[in-house]
Amino acid sequence: MRRVLPHPLVSAGLFILWLLLNQTLAPGPALVGVAVAVLGGWVLAQLDPGRPRLRRPGVALRLVGVVVKDVVLSNIAVAGIILARRRQGRAGFIRVRLVLREPQALAVLACILTATPGSAWVEFDAAEGWLLLHVLDLGEEEEWVRLVKDRYERPLMEIFT
Template sequence: MRRLLPHPLVSAGLFVLWLLLNRTVAPGPALVGLVVALLGGWSLALLDHARPRIRRPGLALRLLGWVLLDVARSNLAVLRVILQRDGDRRAGFVRIPLALRDPQALAVLACILTATPGSAWVEYDSEEGWLLLHVLDLEAEGGDWVRFVKERYEAPLMEIFG
């Protein structure tokens, strides 16, 4: 059974999504959806991904709370930047040196930084370990952003995935 459905939840989700997008449960679209769902589950199995090992689930929940709070604050800050139209505000890029090397933790960090309005993950150099971040409201040299990302996100992620 595991061979037919290596990722049953993914396949089920794809099947339901297919039916919702087609807005019908007629046999034709349902059969095509079943094929898409099976192919999606098999494709995911081919990626050969490792299961994440979360060492500190309590800290992970706390980090989730911080991220939600930061997203809300960031939305307000972006709104303020747009409405005020100050000449003092400027966008720019910040290069942040990271000690974080775990691919899954880096993926979570990328999601966090891109989901937060006003910032976007642009590039990551895995050999040298730096991240290029685009920021909508950049202060002086971006030192505050470097400290913020390292203390608020990188340090907890290193404990969670470390």
């Protein structure tokens, strides 16, 4: 069964998403949805993302809480900047040297930083470990470096390594 559906949950999710987007259970679109779901599972298998080894579920739950809080507070801050039509500082790029090298953990970090309004993961130099981050309200660069390393990188290292 693993040959046909190497990632059954991904395939099921793709099939359900296809049906929801098409808003029909008609046989034609459903058959195309099955094909998309199976092909999507095969493509993911070819990418071979590997199986992440998650350790410390308590740390993972705390990190989720921190990220939710940061996203809410960042939304409020960005909305304040936009609605008041004022700039509280300057936008800019910062470089953060990361110790983290686990691909799945880096992907989670990229999602966290990009999902948080006011910041965006721009580039990562895997050879040197440099992260280029764009920040809407830069302020003190060292504060941003400390935030990324202490709030996000350290827990991700505990969870994934």
